[in-house]
Amino acid sequence: MSQSVNDPHFILIAPPDSNRVTLFQQALARLRQPAACVVSYLDLLAGRIKLSNIVRANSLLRIESPGQEFEIEKALLALGASVADTENFARITAQEADNLSFEKGRILWPRQWYLGFCEALRLIEQQLADCAGFQLMNAPQDIALMFDKPRCHTLLRNQQISVPRSLGIIRSFNELVERMQELRCFRVFVKLAHGSGASGVVAYQTNGRQQQATTTVEMVRHKGELRLYNSRRLRTYHDGREIAALIDELCRHNVQVEQWLPKAGFKQKTFDLRVVVIAGRVQHIVARLSRHPITNLHLLNERSEVEAIQQKMGNTAWQAAMDSCERVMRLFPRSFYAGIDLLIAADYRHHAVLEVNAFGDLLPGVLWQGQDTYAAEINAVLANQSPHIAVSTN
Amino acid sequence: MAFEEHITEFAGHPVIDWNAEESIQDPQGTMYRISLSYDEQEGTTPWTEKLRQFFGASKPKPMVRWADKFNLFLDTPNAHQVTGLVIGDWRLGDAQDSASVVESLVEARDRLPNLTAIFLGDLTREECEISWLEQCDVSPLLNAYPQLEHFCVRGATNLSFGQLQHQHLKTLIVQSGGLGASVIHEILTAQLPQLEHLELWLGIDDYGGDAKVPDLQPLLDGNLFPNLTYLGLRNSEIADGIAQALANAPVLNGIKTLDFSMGTLSDTGAQALLTSPLIPNLQKLDIHHHFCSEAVVQKFAHLGIEVDTSEPQEEETYNNESWRYVAVSE
Numbered sequence: 001m002s003q004s005v006n007d008p009h010f011i012l013i014a015p016p017d018s019n020r021v022t023l024f025q026q027a028l029a030r031l032r033q034p035a036a037c038v039v040s041y042l043d044l045l046a047g048r049i050k051l052s053n054i055v056r057a058n059s060l061l062r063i064e065s066p067g068q069e070f071e072i073e074k075a076l077l078a079l080g081a082s083v084a085d086t087e088n089f090a091r092i093t094a095q096e097a098d099n100l101s102f103e104k105g106r107i108l109w110p111r112q113w114y115l116g117f118c119e120a121l122r123l124i125e126q127q128l129a130d131c132a133g134f135q136l137m138n139a140p141q142d143i144a145l146m147f148d149k150p151r152c153h154t155l156l157r158n159q160q161i162s163v164p165r166s167l168g169i170i171r172s173f174n175e176l177v178e179r180m181q182e183l184r185c186f187r188v189f190v191k192l193a194h195g196s197g198a199s200g201v202v203a204y205q206t207n208g209r210q211q212q213a214t215t216t217v218e219m220v221r222h223k224g225e226l227r228l229y230n231s232r233r234l235r236t237y238h239d240g241r242e243i244a245a246l247i248d249e250l251c252r253h254n255v256q257v258e259q260w261l262p263k264a265g266f267k268q269k270t271f272d273l274r275v276v277v278i279a280g281r282v283q284h285i286v287a288r289l290s291r292h293p294i295t296n297l298h299l300l301n302e303r304s305e306v307e308a309i310q311q312k313m314g315n316t317a318w319q320a321a322m323d324s325c326e327r328v329m330r331l332f333p334r335s336f337y338a339g340i341d342l343l344i345a346a347d348y349r350h351h352a353v354l355e356v357n358a359f360g361d362l363l364p365g366v367l368w369q370g371q372d373t374y375a376a377e378i379n380a381v382l383a384n385q386s387p388h389i390a391v392s393t394n
Numbered sequence: 395m396a397f398e399e400h401i402t403e404f405a406g407h408p409v410i411d412w413n414a415e416e417s418i419q420d421p422q423g424t425m426y427r428i429s430l431s432y433d434e435q436e437g438t439t440p441w442t443e444k445l446r447q448f449f450g451a452s453k454p455k456p457m458v459r460w461a462d463k464f465n466l467f468l469d470t471p472n473a474h475q476v477t478g479l480v481i482g483d484w485r486l487g488d489a490q491d492s493a494s495v496v497e498s499l500v501e502a503r504d505r506l507p508n509l510t511a512i513f514l515g516d517l518t519r520e521e522c523e524i525s526w527l528e529q530c531d532v533s534p535l536l537n538a539y540p541q542l543e544h545f546c547v548r549g550a551t552n553l554s555f556g557q558l559q560h561q562h563l564k565t566l567i568v569q570s571g572g573l574g575a576s577v578i579h580e581i582l583t584a585q586l587p588q589l590e591h592l593e594l595w596l597g598i599d600d601y602g603g604d605a606k607v608p609d610l611q612p613l614l615d616g617n618l619f620p621n622l623t624y625l626g627l628r629n630s631e632i633a634d635g636i637a638q639a640l641a642n643a644p645v646l647n648g649i650k651t652l653d654f655s656m657g658t659l660s661d662t663g664a665q666a667l668l669t670s671p672l673i674p675n676l677q678k679l680d681i682h683h684h685f686c687s688e689a690v691v692q693k694f695a696h697l698g699i700e701v702d703t704s705e706p707q708e709e710e711t712y713n714n715e716s717w718r719y720v721a722v723s724e
Binding site: 184205207210212259261262263264265266268269270291293345346347349350 | 398433483486518521528
């Protein structure tokens with residue numbers, strides 16, 4: 001099959017070595033589509049590549065996760081150094097960002113990273129402003145919004161999507177304790193406002209006499225400085241000073257605090273669902289089972305059959321939950337897909353949307369109607385099934 | 395393990411959730427769970443309404459107390475025929491103890507003449523850690539239902555049985571991460587002539603399980619509960635010591651099932667059980683979730699009785715110290 005320059009073709013903005021790129025290329029190959037052109041974040045940020053030189057009519061652009069590659073993280077931190085912020089969150093200079101050396105799992109200025117990432121997304125938009133006839137699979141501004149948990153939560157709540165109650169703006173452990181008492185809410189999740197996966201997540205509970213914080217975060221004191229590291233091993237802190245130090249440190253980078261709603265149990269574990277919505281429809285679903293309150297997949301939790309859960313909920317409750325996921329995506333009309341974290345309540349009747357993940361479609365090996373997520377997205381975008389897809393008319 | 399799912403069966407009957415405006419279709423064959431969902435717990439009161447407006451939450455809805463829901467249940471046709479109740483989450487977000495629930499149940503005594511089974515506290519860990527679950531003096535409840543046959547309570551914090559006398563109780567289960575010696579004393583001085591199934595989850599000292607082997611001695615002597623056929627001393631960190639004390643204890647003469655599961659039983663305690671002259675007279679021995687060696691596990695197979703040796707555990711080592719964990723603590 002010969003390809004003309006005007007045939008649809010994919011362009012990925014991604015770290016070239018990431019498994020997301022590999023898997024997407026494999027999906028294209030299986031569908032007998034030409035390989036995607038990969039634009040490296042580093043090249044883009046350094047000005048070595050301009051999208052206007054690459055993007056043509058019928059280009060299908062997919063912005064991928066910048067991932068955990070340290071050089072990209074440093075570049076985004078450096079980029080964020082010069083961005084003005086609304087509040088005084090923890091910052092480092094571009095020079096300091098450049099001098100950072102790699103430490104496995106270390107949480108590095110996530111607020112500043114976010115400012116840098118938004119800047120990168122703006123750069124993409126700017127460069128695309130000169131291009132015509134392309135399609136974006138996910139809009140930069142939608143990605144920015146999904147990566148801002150407080151803002152995203154507000155949007156969902158205002159649109160009457162069922163979400164856990166937010167505790168509002170929290171800037172310290174003391175404020176958290178006060179707000180919890182005020183609202184008589186004794187179990188909360190404290191999450192980095194701009195973290196992904198289980199990064200910087202703390203499940204905190206108190207009854208006024210005892211308290212405990214279960215978390216993926218390890219605290220290390222280094223020359224008087226408190227450093228945070230993500231680890232796969234869950235820790236439980238009981239000591240009030242330790243918990244305060246942890247929460248205070250997370251607050252310096254901006255946090256989203258929500259009521260910890262009791263999740264349903266299944267097979268002697270607790271779970272939530274990752275629901276991938278593609279082209280406006282719920283498609284791939286996995287249950288994330290855990291022996292702990294924190295259920296994210298990369299913590300090596302088991303995937304499990306969703307059907308039994310669906311059956312246990314009954315059709316009405318299940319359909320309401322799926323409808324919520326599709327309604328969420330209607331709030332992002334310029335995004336073709338996202339992965340939604342959905343809580344099923346302990347009573348198997350209620351549900352709540354926990355997170356909207358811009359890059360939450362990485363579910364290797366999970367099939368729906370014989371296709372994995374990437375194949376489903378490729379087929380759908382090629383068929384231009386989505387009424388929402390943004391077609392640039394510049 | 396921990397409790398991650400609500401119970402699906404109690405006293406031999408299936409358990410289903412009851413929700414407002416639902417009918418009671420099988421009052422004799424089904425146990426009904428009455429539990430507040432977070433949605434009901436989160437309704438508004440006048441002062442939370444102010445906060446609601448501040449945070450811009452969606453439309454107001456009334457907050458539901460457990461007692462309100464229970465009263466709706468009592469007003470439902472067939473409620474008076476119900477034989478079993480499972481009490482789920484009753485708290486309003488707050489760490490509120492079960493006293494108000496016990497009070498509601500006591501008040502309803504004349505409206506539930508057939509009630510023979512109560513499970514008090516079917517909360518999962520996602521709802522409340524077992525050691526944080528606050529109970530109360532449950533003796534008024536047991537006194538209010540003299541026809542009760544099965545009683546299970548989860549959580550031993552602030553739990554008390556008072557000076558209990560009950561003529562019909564056959565099953566008494568206390569599930570806990572730490573059962574205090576004082577509560578054990580109350581149970582072992584209770585007058586329970588019909589008791590057949592006594593199941594105590596002893597838990598660990600860190601969570602209030604401060605009982606030592608001598609605290610259990612009156613039980614081991616075998617004169618307390620003449621009809622006892624099942625004895626469970628489960629989830630215990632002193633399982634080895636209990637096994638040694640129990641190996642020749644008269645209580646074994648009467649019982650058919652000895653349940654040592656979920657605890658820290660190791661070869662030390664297992665050897666005592668294996669050499670006991672009384673153990674082979676049992677019908678069943680349950681030690682699942684244990685720390686015994688493969689060789690010792692093999693020996694149980696030759697006892698000639700049913701032995702559950704599943705879920706072998708490994709000691710964990712921190713700072714050159716070995717730790718054995720019970721199944722449920724926190």
